[in-house]
Amino acid sequence: MVTQRMSRDQFEAWRALYRADTLLYAHLDNNLRSVAKMTYFEHEVLRAIDEAGGKLRMAPLAEALMISRSGATRLVGKLEDKDGWVIRTTSPQDRRATWAELTDAGREALRTAEPVVDAVVATFFAEHAPGEELRRTSRILDRLADANPNNDGFDCGL
Numbered sequence: 001m002v003t004q005r006m007s008r009d010q011f012e013a014w015r016a017l018y019r020a021d022t023l024l025y026a027h028l029d030n031n032l033r034s035v036a037k038m039t040y041f042e043h044e045v046l047r048a049i050d051e052a053g054g055k056l057r058m059a060p061l062a063e064a065l066m067i068s069r070s071g072a073t074r075l076v077g078k079l080e081d082k083d084g085w086v087i088r089t090t091s092p093q094d095r096r097a098t099w100a101e102l103t104d105a106g107r108e109a110l111r112t113a114e115p116v117v118d119a120v121v122a123t124f125f126a127e128h129a130p131g132e133e134l135r136r137t138s139r140i141l142d143r144l145a146d147a148n149p150n151n152d153g154f155d156c157g158l
Contacts, residue, residue, distance in 0.1 A: 042075070042085075043113050045076065055099050085109050086102060
């Protein structure tokens, strides 16, 4: 266990990040539930599969979402059963691999959700900092994420 104490600057930066992340997540989740009838986590699953061309193996999906493989399997199962937004498929070439595939209903749900995400992120995040500050923030957060890879399989809570 690390025993080093945070400096005041480190603590204040951490608290600011925590507050901003928590509030933005709450706005995203509440608005997505209200308008698109999905949670933020469900949106992230659909988005990750869509960004992969509409079909993604479960292991890379879990990695993209920073969750365990069993967590990804549970989420995909929920989206498969709940609204038919995703189906699980196997490849004839490798029956061991399971794929999550976006359905037409899933694509439509994602199209409904995207304007909500865009509006919430713009309203509660992006409009409050000019472009260069956003680019600098992105670089800092990417550096923090790169310095803390998910090599030990922790589940970030999706």
